Amino acid sequence: MEAAEHLPGPSGSEPESTATRSSPASAQSDRTPPPRSGVPILDLAREYEEVGELLATATREVFSRQNFILGAQTVEFERVAALRCGVSHAVGCASGTDALWLALTACRIGAGDAVVTTPFSFFASVSSILRAGARPILADIEPETFNLDPEAVRRGLNSAGKGGARAILAVDLYGQTADWDRLHAIRQEYSAGGPAGSSMVLIEDAAQAFGARWDGRPAGSLADVSAFSFYPTKNLGAAGDAGMVTTSSEEVAERLRMLRTHGMRKRYYHDELGACSRMDTLQAAVLLAKLRFLDEWNRRRRVLASNYGSLLERAGIAERGPYPERGVVPPKVHPKAEHIFHQYVIRVRRRDELKEFLKSQEVSSEIYYPLPLHLQQALSGLGYGRGAFPESERAAREVLALPMFPQLTPAEQETVVAAVQRFLG
Ligand SMILES: Cc1ncc(COP(=O)(O)O)c(C=O)c1O
Known part of the structure; x- marks a missing residue:
């Protein structure tokens, strides 16, 4: 855990505060920014100076409707975010970490499956593969972009053994997308050898890349399914934890919605072991305003x-x-x-x-x-x-x-x- 991405507490172990300088509370009571000394890596109080009024209005509306879980603002945020990402579906959830698990599980990647990914990312990129029950195979990065090296991915796939790997999970690190042309080409190549109808799944960890593009196409649309984080320090940050999964597959989107609410399709009837990972309406209201x-x-x-x-x-x-x-x-x-x-x-x-x-x-x-x-x-x-x-x-x-x-x-x-x-x- 680390400042700006994840801000450490005094022990360096827990996120403590997302304000690196003045607290949002002080900004709320006194709109004059405090005197600045030094240069912070991130100063959310300054962002708050820009959007504070809008956030107040947006969150008041949520309180007036009292629909705090998956309310109207969540539905609207999902609609707008899907448009922004150029996909058919966006499914809000509780964090970027959950978004990765949901993405994998919605694509039916689990026990016995191998997933090739990078060792140079935030912990969740790999831990979510293990949490899904699958086996991470790591592949090295390119020294210039810090993103997955497609040739190393190829070696990782070759090492996967019987049945091959089911997926590649690539991270768009620091706000720059991975080389999705080459990753798609590799998928094509390796899927051709598999049983009819089977295709390797591409997963995009776009936690750090909302608004980034590859060859003109937005992050969130570059793989079969993409995961976002709205941790407060992200370039689009909530006022707490939140995440999102995007896809253009009707089937995957339906499974994502089922999995984020305890595996329910029909209320209190549980088809699978899902998660409790819904997007709070308050977070959606904040994200809509900031978007x-x-x-x-x-x-x-x-x-x-x-x-x-x-x-x-x-x-x-x-x-x-x-x-x-x-x-x-x-x-x-x-x-x-x-x-x-x-x-x-x-x-x-x-x-x-x-x-x-x-x-x-x-x-x-x-x-x-x-x-x-x-x-x-x-x-x-x-x-x-x-x-x-x-x-x-x-x-x-x-x-x-x-x-x-x-x-x-x-x-x-x-x-x-x-x-x-x-x-x-
Ligand atoms: C690349 C990457 N993946 C996944 C995550 C997990 O997101 P969250 O902290 O919202 O669970 C993060 C957030 O730090 C990240 O940077």
């Missing part, structure tokens, strides 16, 4: 990313990469991808020292992710050792996310880059 701003917020993120690029160039510390030498490697955008910079992640040597130095200069930064999933204690049962995924392990040593949120100012970006430059000498 109106999302294009503009994503646009600002892209402008800020481009500004960081220019500042790093001008400071003489930008390098081409893929690996850093004496400077920093700014994020690379695939020509087919429209990155929304949920995170702005550089690669740098002596990363931990830089992070400490930035902290001493009151500049926040974060590491997504310091330990690849195959080396996590909880996943030691997968049987992968150190050295199994060199790109992921190297990325885990070199990545550093710099402050990035739509309300970040160019002056703050200058402060950040000047501090990085001072560190690098």
Whole structure:
């Protein structure tokens, strides 16, 4: 768990607060923003300054109807979100983690099935496969985009053994989609060898990528089924936990709705062991209100990313990469991808020292992710050792996310880059 993606409590173990600077309560009672010192990695209080009034109106409407679970705003959010993602169905649920489990289970992926995925992601990308009863097979990432390397996916599929793998679960990390052209081509190739009618399932973990695009098509429409997180620090964030699954399959959507309400189709008749994972109406109201701003917020993120690029160039510390030498490697955008910079992640040597130095200069930064999933204690049962995924392990040593949120100012970006430059000498 980590700041901005998941904000740690004092012990670093539990999410504590999603406000990194002033609390929403203080912003509510006093609209004057507090004096700012340093640069936060994310400042939700500033977002609240933009949307606070709208959120108040939106949530009041929910209270006036008193329909708190899967109410009218949830239905409306699902309608609008499906349109935005270019799919027929969006199904709201309780979290991004649940969305992944729902996606897998709705596609009937479970006991005995192998799923190829990445070791360089948030824990839920792999834990949800295990929770569905399936077996994760990990494949390494590309050093430039940090997304799954299709050639490594191919090797993972070849290693799956009898029956092959049932699915590929690819993550659109940091707000940039995976290479969905090559993943679809691989699916085509491997499905052709299987029994008639069987087809490998593609699952998209779009938790960090609402509004991103691949070859003009939106995240959420790039696989058979896609999972989103609306954890408060996401680029579209709820006021608590929430998630969503999108698909254009009528059958999968029907199963998703059944599974999110205890496996019920008919009230109190349970066809399968589902989950209690509905989207609160209050969360849907918040998300609906914020969705109106999302294009503009994503646009600002892209402008800020481009500004960081220019500042790093001008400071003489930008390098081409893929690996850093004496400077920093700014994020690379695939020509087919429209990155929304949920995170702005550089690669740098002596990363931990830089992070400490930035902290001493009151500049926040974060590491997504310091330990690849195959080396996590909880996943030691997968049987992968150190050295199994060199790109992921190297990325885990070199990545550093710099402050990035739509309300970040160019002056703050200058402060950040000047501090990085001072560190690098
Ligand atoms: C890539 C990825 N997958 C899944 C999740 C899980 O989402 P949630 O925290 O809403 O359960 C997250 C959220 O951090 C994520 O970043």
